Amino acid sequence: MTSLALGPATPAATPRAATPPHAATPSGAAVPVTPAAAATRRPSEGSVHSWDLSTGVDGPGTRFVTFLSGCPLTCLYCHNPDTWRMRNGRRTSAASVIAEAGKYVRFISASGGGATVSGGEPLLQPVFTGELLHRMKHELGLHTALDTSGFLGVRATDALLRDTDLVLLDIKSWDPDTYEKVTGRPLRPTLDFARRLADLGQEVHVRFVLVPGLTDDPADVEGVAAFAGGLGNVSRVDILPFHKLGEAKWQALAMPFALHDTPSPTPERIAEVREVFRAHGLNAV
Template identity: 45%
Template sequence: MEVQPDTTVAPEKVSLHAKSPFEMRVHLGDDVPDTDVRSALKSGDMGFLHSFTTGSAVDGPGIRLVAWTTACMFRCQYCHNPDTWTLKNGIPVTLDRAIEEVQKYANGLKAMHGGFTLSGGEPLMQDRFAARLFAAVKKMGVHTAIETNGINGARLSDDELKDIDLIILDMKAITPEQHRKVTGMDNADVLAFARRLSALKRPMWLRYVLVPGLTDIPEEMRALAEFGASLGVVEQVEILPFHQMGKYKWEKLDIEYKLAKSQPPTNEGVAEAVAIFRAAGLQAD
């Protein structure tokens, strides 16, 4: 993949659209005063976005428009977009501008049985912006989805969750010890959010990144599969093979990358993981 240069021009001159979410974007919100950032996070009048990408077929059902937010509290060892960890690396975008961007594609998304997905980073780090954007998109009649690590799920009310047709929950691990190893944080709030979604009967997909030597632990996957099956609302499980497409970002950002020499899982390894989730009665691929 072509390595994109650091984008440091004025935010208003930066395209909202990226060729891919792997494009490097940094420092685009540095000029926004901290007081304005705090106000925006509280009101949702403005969000910080890495970019929009169009034509996605892997971020929810159908063909999707995806908005990638910045800011994340996890430090996943296999993260392919560490530039999205920092809020001010994103483009400051007013809520109205974000709504207008989705509106451009609304008719096409409905015709292609697709929709709009908010991903990240971690979109619920900007929960007010996310909630207001989802409410506006639902009024367009467009299917909505969020890809989230779930730790800030309590920030959304039950009514706000009704504006999200599908929650794609990125499950990093099931045991607290393994979760801390992978992300640096505990997962009690993640599991609580999953149970809450179950009680509310909200449709979910689960995602699990398979990393040889880090997450390809059969007993961990079996426990996660059993937990997912117990929820009763998991429509499918996606096993995502680890890749090195974001390695260059770790290097350019001068962050220690522990998986620099790790290899993607074999086809057999992926098949074994899929089989574990299917054995629990879940649809998995």
């Protein structure tokens, strides 16, 4: 991925943000917001770590990517551990994010790109995420993508998903024990969310990080490939080779990086894994 850093998000005095058309309930259902209720709603704010213009695995074309703070996973290979806690971000209004993205609409549109809400885990802030996706899509006319682990998929309302053109879903392992070792969380919520997206016919790009000695076991690779291939809505699989580019951030946070001695996968092994996914009818890159 190549990116042009736009710097950290900064709160700004902005006009009152447009309210999303639905509000989330504890059950995850979508409830219409009446005009009277909308008039009394405060502008949506969230904890935003930063934003970038990027090209790569954040969705098609050049993307305006908003990185939200806070994540329930603690992935061993995370290259942004500085986004794990909500306090790592800055309280920012949805209106200010939309205003920033609006500066690049012509450039983004010319590339066939769009806007991606990433993290951290954006579904840790589902109302704020829903408003960003809604306004990026309907006010700016951009293709929208949600980058998620799926662990908090139950927090994604149907309204939020209707405003999402593409879900970038990380399936980090097929083996439950390996998944929990990698993330500190159970696998099942991600698989349940993937099945829900398939039932909705939602387009999905699956991302699979290939880590030697951790997620490259043949049975693990075959399991993810067979599952993704059977969903019917996965248009692309990104095989992402493990790297240690984020290790400096772990050191800066005085956190031990458990994969310090783990090598990157060889080009030959990456090619082999791609062929496993392609054997299940998937466009693996």
